[in-house]
Amino acid sequence: MNNRNAGSVISRSINLLFGDENIARWETVKKIIRNPNSRIGLIMIGILVLVGIFAPFIASYDPYQQVLTESLEPPGLSHPFGTDLYGRDVMSRVIHGAWIAVKICVIGVGIAFIIGNLAGALSGYYEGWIDTIIMRIVDSIMAFPFLVLVIAIMAIFGPGLKNLYFAIAIVSWCQYARIVRSRYLSEKEEDYVRAAEAVGFSDKRIIFGHLMPNSIAPTIVYASLDCALVILLAASLSFVGVGAQPPIPEWGAQIAEGRQLLQVGWWIATFPALGIMYTVIGFSLIGDGLRDMLEK
Amino acid sequence: MSLERYALRRFLEMIPVLFIVLFIVFLMLHFIPGDPAKNILGIMATPERLEQLRKSLGLNEPLHKQFYVFLTQLARGSLGTSIRYKAPITELIFSRLRVTLSLVFMSGVFCVAISLPLSLWATKHRGKFPDYMARISSLFVFSMPEFWTGLLFLNIFALRLGWFPTRGWGSGLLDNIYHLFLPSFILGLFLTALVTRTLRSDMIEVLQKEYIRTAKTYGFSDRTIYLKYALKNALLPTITVLGLNLGWLLGSSVVIETVFSLPGIGAMLLDAVIVRDYPLIQGISLVFALAIMLNNYIVDIIYGLIDPRIYRS
Numbered sequence: 001m002n003n004r005n006a007g008s009v010i011s012r013s014i015n016l017l018f019g020d021e022n023i024a025r026w027e028t029v030k031k032i033i034r035n036p037n038s039r040i041g042l043i044m045i046g047i048l049v050l051v052g053i054f055a056p057f058i059a060s061y062d063p064y065q066q067v068l069t070e071s072l073e074p075p076g077l078s079h080p081f082g083t084d085l086y087g088r089d090v091m092s093r094v095i096h097g098a099w100i101a102v103k104i105c106v107i108g109v110g111i112a113f114i115i116g117n118l119a120g121a122l123s124g125y126y127e128g129w130i131d132t133i134i135m136r137i138v139d140s141i142m143a144f145p146f147l148v149l150v151i152a153i154m155a156i157f158g159p160g161l162k163n164l165y166f167a168i169a170i171v172s173w174c175q176y177a178r179i180v181r182s183r184y185l186s187e188k189e190e191d192y193v194r195a196a197e198a199v200g201f202s203d204k205r206i207i208f209g210h211l212m213p214n215s216i217a218p219t220i221v222y223a224s225l226d227c228a229l230v231i232l233l234a235a236s237l238s239f240v241g242v243g244a245q246p247p248i249p250e251w252g253a254q255i256a257e258g259r260q261l262l263q264v265g266w267w268i269a270t271f272p273a274l275g276i277m278y279t280v281i282g283f284s285l286i287g288d289g290l291r292d293m294l295e296k
Numbered sequence: 297m298s299l300e301r302y303a304l305r306r307f308l309e310m311i312p313v314l315f316i317v318l319f320i321v322f323l324m325l326h327f328i329p330g331d332p333a334k335n336i337l338g339i340m341a342t343p344e345r346l347e348q349l350r351k352s353l354g355l356n357e358p359l360h361k362q363f364y365v366f367l368t369q370l371a372r373g374s375l376g377t378s379i380r381y382k383a384p385i386t387e388l389i390f391s392r393l394r395v396t397l398s399l400v401f402m403s404g405v406f407c408v409a410i411s412l413p414l415s416l417w418a419t420k421h422r423g424k425f426p427d428y429m430a431r432i433s434s435l436f437v438f439s440m441p442e443f444w445t446g447l448l449f450l451n452i453f454a455l456r457l458g459w460f461p462t463r464g465w466g467s468g469l470l471d472n473i474y475h476l477f478l479p480s481f482i483l484g485l486f487l488t489a490l491v492t493r494t495l496r497s498d499m500i501e502v503l504q505k506e507y508i509r510t511a512k513t514y515g516f517s518d519r520t521i522y523l524k525y526a527l528k529n530a531l532l533p534t535i536t537v538l539g540l541n542l543g544w545l546l547g548s549s550v551v552i553e554t555v556f557s558l559p560g561i562g563a564m565l566l567d568a569v570i571v572r573d574y575p576l577i578q579g580i581s582l583v584f585a586l587a588i589m590l591n592n593y594i595v596d597i598i599y600g601l602i603d604p605r606i607y608r609s
Contacts, residue, residue: 139316145585148565148584152578155577228438281436
């Protein structure tokens with residue numbers, strides 16, 4: 001009861017400040033927060049982002065600094081997650097890995113999201129030959145196993161984080177394009193689009209002003225699940241040696257480094273793996289929560 | 297429309313996609329920044345050797361002619377020669393394809409064998425402890441990177457306990473199955489979680505239908521209702537999920553083969569990446585893509601066989 005009152009007070013003041021339209025947005029935000037799945041997921045990812053941004057201040061050691069006298073120390077007071085073969089602090093490396101994970105999601109998924117939304121919009125709105133071309137390209141890219149195509153792209157452009165963002169984006173925009181296209185095909189027949197066409201609005205205005213706001217929701221749900229997939233994918237690529245290269249503290253690369261040492265130093269690979277699991281669970285929870293809301 | 301015509305139409309629809317796939321694979325060599333020959337041989341290569349490699353890869357010809365040569369070679373069943381192994385790529389791939397296909401097939405078997413009883417059990421006790429356990433464990437399986445689960449199992453069951461071999465593929469059918477047991481279990485875990493989830497929610501949906509209520513009022517046992525009436529109808533979306541995600545399995549086999557040192561084509565792909573054997577990378581990517589296209593085609597046909605409404609309309 002108390003909670004609801006607080007909500008209405010806040011929404012009333014927001015109404016005074018920003019007008020009616022933002023009340024609807026505030027209601028959506030409230031709905032997202034009320035769903036237990038997406039609430040927990042948002043908190044988890046929020047913590048991840050904060051840890052990532054403030055990594056240099058939170059981590060007590062330099063993630064690259066080698067102290068060979070402190071090699072392979074088990075978790076203890078001075079090193080809560082222990083140290084690796086070169087005496088680097090595992091906790092600092094895991095913390096810095098959070099920032100890399102955030103960057104992979106923001107850049108890799110971000111680019112895919114934008115390209116996919118635009119390509120899907122063109123395809124679904126204009127249909128005809130442009131639709132045929134885009135959809136055949138999508139079909140062809142999706143004929144490859146995701147991981148295999150990304151590995152091939154990384155082989156062409158060389159390993160490294162920058163190419164990794166790029167490779168992920170090239171491959172994963174397809175799913176967004178498919179989702180957006182099918183939304184547009186049905187949404188186009190709605191009255192509000194017909195009305196906008198009748199008034200003589202430009203295609204650009206109809207797509208960006210009317211169709212896109214009404215069909216972006218499923219792609220946002222997919223984007224949060226995609227972040228989870230992409231984190232796993234990036235870690236796998238770094239693990240097999242074609243993604244981020246050591247000594248970069250990417251989680252997958254760290255697991256690869258700790259792989260041979262599992263018997264003598266379980267902590268080197270285990271804590272980065274927990275980082276991956278934490279992130280993936282967070283994004284999946286957000287995705288599940290948003291999907292529940294969308295289906296209702 | 298008859299089933300034959302449906303199959304033919306789906307086949308014809310695949311042709312443009314196949315053409316673009318071939319073009320993407322062909323272009324891989326040309327997207328290499330700078331001079332591909334220099335990239336392959338390294339900066340220490342002599343001009344003669346560079347020229348020789350360019351000639352053997354056909355890089356001096358105009359692009360459309362190179363594509364034509366690529367296609368005609370392919371029509372004759374040749375994917376070129378591997379730079380590293382100095383052997384025909386088709387032979388290399390065929391000698392290792394068996395490992396990868398067995399791995400994927402066995403994980404499919406694992407997936408069905410685990411997810412079917414698990415989802416029925418979760419449906420029967422929905423909202424209770426077994427259901428929550430199934431859901432939570434599936435969330436965990438989703439979040440664990442396969443290579444990490446693989447490393448854990450390898451260390452516990454192969455190195456510590458010595459129950460399974462740590463690497464390789466062995467000889468003879470039984471030995472192969474024994475070697476593939478752990479890797480295929482790990483590879484199948486992700487799909488198992490996915491199928492369990494899909495089948496559970498579909499079963500719950502089907503169980504609310506009226507014909508199930510009718511069956512209940514007739515006094516049929518739970519067992520008959522679940523297995524004979526509900527499962528049959530709930531299985532259709534599950535088959536799609538299973539079929540369409542075989543591609544995911546094929547892709548992940550690359551990682552699993554690396555963890556368990558299996559001599560499959562996924563491990564060969566990574567070797568090829570490390571030594572920059574681009575013709576081999578092209579060949580393996582093409583084989584993966586063809587396998588998935590064939591798989592999706594078969595799934596479509598099976599779907600049509602199970603539910604004829606799909607092609608009749």
